Amino acid sequence: MTAIQLDRLDIAYGETQVVHGIDLAIAEGESFALVGESGSGKSTILRAIAGLAPDWRGGISVLGRSRRHGVDRAVARQVQMVFQDPYGSLHPRKTIDAALSEPLAIHGIGNRGERVEAMLAAVGLDRRFRFRFPHQLSGGQRQRVAIARALMLEPKILLLDEPTSALDVSVQAEILNLLKRLRREQGLTYLLVTHNLPVVSFLCDRLAVMRHGRIVEVADVARLKAQALTDPYSQELLAATLGG
Amino acid sequence: MTPPLLAVENLRVSFPTHAGRVEVVKGISFTLGRERLGIVGESGSGKSMTGRSILKLVRKPGLVTADRLAFDGIDILSRSEKQMRAIRGARISMVMQDPKFSLNPVMTVGEQIAEALVTHQKLGRTAVRRRLLDMLEAVRIDDPERVAGLYPHEVSGGMGQRIMIAMMLIPEPELLIADEPTSALDVSVQRQVLDIIDELVRDKGMGLMLISHDLNLVSHYCDRILVMNAGSVVEECAAGQLSAARHPYTRGLLAAMPTIDEARAELPVLDRSQWAGT
Numbered sequence: 001m002t003a004i005q006l007d008r009l010d011i012a013y014g015e016t017q018v019v020h021g022i023d024l025a026i027a028e029g030e031s032f033a034l035v036g037e038s039g040s041g042k043s044t045i046l047r048a049i050a051g052l053a054p055d056w057r058g059g060i061s062v063l064g065r066s067r068r069h070g071v072d073r074a075v076a077r078q079v080q081m082v083f084q085d086p087y088g089s090l091h092p093r094k095t096i097d098a099a100l101s102e103p104l105a106i107h108g109i110g111n112r113g114e115r116v117e118a119m120l121a122a123v124g125l126d127r128r129f130r131f132r133f134p135h136q137l138s139g140g141q142r143q144r145v146a147i148a149r150a151l152m153l154e155p156k157i158l159l160l161d162e163p164t165s166a167l168d169v170s171v172q173a174e175i176l177n178l179l180k181r182l183r184r185e186q187g188l189t190y191l192l193v194t195h196n197l198p199v200v201s202f203l204c205d206r207l208a209v210m211r212h213g214r215i216v217e218v219a220d221v222a223r224l225k226a227q228a229l230t231d232p233y234s235q236e237l238l239a240a241t242l243g244g
Numbered sequence: 245m246t247p248p249l250l251a252v253e254n255l256r257v258s259f260p261t262h263a264g265r266v267e268v269v270k271g272i273s274f275t276l277g278r279e280r281l282g283i284v285g286e287s288g289s290g291k292s293m294t295g296r297s298i299l300k301l302v303r304k305p306g307l308v309t310a311d312r313l314a315f316d317g318i319d320i321l322s323r324s325e326k327q328m329r330a331i332r333g334a335r336i337s338m339v340m341q342d343p344k345f346s347l348n349p350v351m352t353v354g355e356q357i358a359e360a361l362v363t364h365q366k367l368g369r370t371a372v373r374r375r376l377l378d379m380l381e382a383v384r385i386d387d388p389e390r391v392a393g394l395y396p397h398e399v400s401g402g403m404g405q406r407i408m409i410a411m412m413l414i415p416e417p418e419l420l421i422a423d424e425p426t427s428a429l430d431v432s433v434q435r436q437v438l439d440i441i442d443e444l445v446r447d448k449g450m451g452l453m454l455i456s457h458d459l460n461l462v463s464h465y466c467d468r469i470l471v472m473n474a475g476s477v478v479e480e481c482a483a484g485q486l487s488a489a490r491h492p493y494t495r496g497l498l499a500a501m502p503t504i505d506e507a508r509a510e511l512p513v514l515d516r517s518q519w520a521g522t
Contacts, residue, residue, distance in 0.1 A: 037430045037431075037432045037433075038401070038430050139287070168286040168287055168457055169286070169457065169458075169459070169497055169500050169501050170286060170496065170497060170500045170513060170514040171286075172500070173500035173501075173502075173511035173512070173513050173514075174513050176502065176511055177510050177511055177513065180509075180510070195430060195431050195432075196431070197504055198501065198502040198503050198504050198506060199502055201502060201503065201504050201505065201506040202502035202506040202508075202511065224504065225504065225505040225506070226505075227504065227505075236432065237431070237432065238504075240431050240432050240434070240435050241431060241504060242504065
C-alpha cells in the first residue's frame, strides 16, 4: 500500500508558486528522501502534507485516503512532522510533559502519564527529564523530545525536515541511530528532507532530487552510493558533497 | 626565522557563574604564520571564544588571560579599545556565521563595504568606488554596479556571505578569522564561498584561521588543524594526516560522520564519559 501519494501537486505561497506538478508515490515502510538546495520547494512539500501550507492544488493522499485542505484530524493521527531546529520547535514555557501530553489531549486519548513515560524511554531520555523545560536540555535532547512529540499519536508516517542539520556531528550520529531504530521497531514510513547526502545514504531507501520546485531525478539509494546519479544537477550536488 | 604572525600561549577565557568561574578555554597555545589553520570542535568546545579573544571581542564579565597573546609583536591584551580599533578590520578581520545578522539592514551593500575601507584609509571618492567594484568582482558577484546599490534583504544568503567577505577583505588585513563562515549556507554554495576565501587568502598572502565543526571541510581548506574539546586542544595535525589522527575524540568525530557509501547499520557514538575529566 502507498503511504503517501502526490498527484500533480502545485503549492503556492500567496502569488508565488513554489512547487510545480509533483508526482510521487512512497510505499508503506519505505524511507524516502527529498534533496536539493534551499528554495527548491522540498520543505514546502512536507508542509503541504502536514497541513501547514494550505494553498495547494492537485492530490495528496495518505494511506489511501485523500487529504482535505485545512485541519484534517484523521491525517494528523497518521502523519506527524519533526522540524529542523529543536531550539525553535518546542514551546519555551511548557514542560516536556505538557508538550508530549498535548497531542493526546487534543485527540482525547487517555492514560497520558504512562504514555509519556513510555515514549521518553523509547527515545532514550531518562524519566527525570519529564518535568523539565526545553531550556534545561541540550540540542540533542531537545531533538529527542521533538521526535517523541511526533510519535505520541502513534502515527504511521513521520515527516522529517532536516532533523539533524542544527546538531553537532556526534549528536547527529545519535539522532540518526535513534531514527533508524524507531523505524525498525515501529514499522514507520519516513519522508526526509535534507541537503546532506551521506545522511540519505545512511537512513533512506530512495531519494528524489529537486530543483526550482520540480523533481529532476528519482533514484534508488544504491545509485547514490555508487555515485551514479544521472541528472547533471544531481551530479553537481554529489560533487559538492564529495569535494567539500 | 621571522616571528609568527600570531603567537598564543596559555590562553584562558572564563565566565562567572553561581558556582564560581567556569573556564571555557583552558590554557591553549599555538602560533600562526601566513598559513591556513583550522580549529575544529563541537558546540561548547571553546573554538569561537578562541577566535573572539584574539580580536578582544570577549565582553565583560568574560575574562581573558594569557601568558602571551601577540599579533605581529603587538601585545593584544594591553591594548586599549581605541588602539584595538586600529587593528580590528584593518589588520585582523573576522567573518561571522550568519550574514543575515551581521549586515546593517538600513545601509546599502556598497555603502557598508566602502565604510569598512574609509574607516582605515583616506581615499578619494573615485578610488573608493573603484576598489569597491573590484572587490565585489573578486568575490564573484556578476553585476557589481547593481549589487552595490542593493540592501541586505534583497540578496540571498550566499551572496550576503560573499558581501561580508568583501567587506572584511577590502582593507587588506593580514589575518582573517572565519568563524563558521558557511554553516548558514547550502552545500552547493558552501564550496563556492570557501573557494573564494581560499583564493583571496593565497593571492594576498594572508593568514587564515578557519573555525568550524566540520572536519572534512576544514581538512580540505587548511594546512594544519587543531582539534578542540572542552576548552583544550586535544590534537594537532597536518590536514592531510587527519585520517591518521590518534586522539579518541578526533577518531570518534570522524567515525560518527556518515559517508556517501554508508554500509554501517549503526553509527558509532562518542562515549563522553571517557574524557569527561579533561
